[in-house]
Amino acid sequence: xxxxxxxxxxxxYLEVILNITEKKGKVRVxxxxxxxxxAKSSVNQAIQRLMExxxxxxxxYGPLELTSAGERQAEKVKDRHCHLKDxxxxxxxxxxxxxxxxxxxxxxxxxxxxxxxxxxxxxxxDQN
Numbered sequence: 001x002x003x004x005x006x007x008x009x010x011x012x013y014l015e016v017i018l019n020i021t022e023k024k025g026k027v028r029v030x031x032x033x034x035x036x037x038x039a040k041s042s043v044n045q046a047i048q049r050l051m052e053x054x055x056x057x058x059x060x061y062g063p064l065e066l067t068s069a070g071e072r073q074a075e076k077v078k079d080r081h082c083h084l085k086d087x088x089x090x091x092x093x094x095x096x097x098x099x100x101x102x103x104x105x106x107x108x109x110x111x112x113x114x115x116x117x118x119x120x121x122x123x124x125x126d127q128n
Contacts, residue, residue: 008108
């Protein structure tokens with residue numbers, strides 16, 4: 001599955017599931033609801049769609065888990081987000097809170113080609 005075929009909203013869910021998993025080990029619907037500041041019913045709809053896409057598993061009342069495909073996609077989203085946030089803060093001098101919001105907006109609204117080239121540029125210049 002190509003990341004660009006997943007909606008920005010579902011990409012955000014994948015990234016948050018990954019982040020919570022890294023912090024707590026287990027992710028519950030209530031964790032996502034609180035972290036994303038959305039209703040549990042919205043989380044349940046998103047989780048259902050992610051399950052249909054084969055990106056998460058979830059048994060009723062149990063924790064959510066990323067599948068291996070879901071984890072790969074979540075890592076890609078997180079990586080893009082981190083690169084953009086680092087660019088905004090370290091190169092442009094944007095404050096962290098603004099950079100966090102802007103990086104999220106940029107990763108979803110920038111063309112895949114431009115985003116790829118920007119990240120490639122940043123990675124190349126980060127190694128020098």
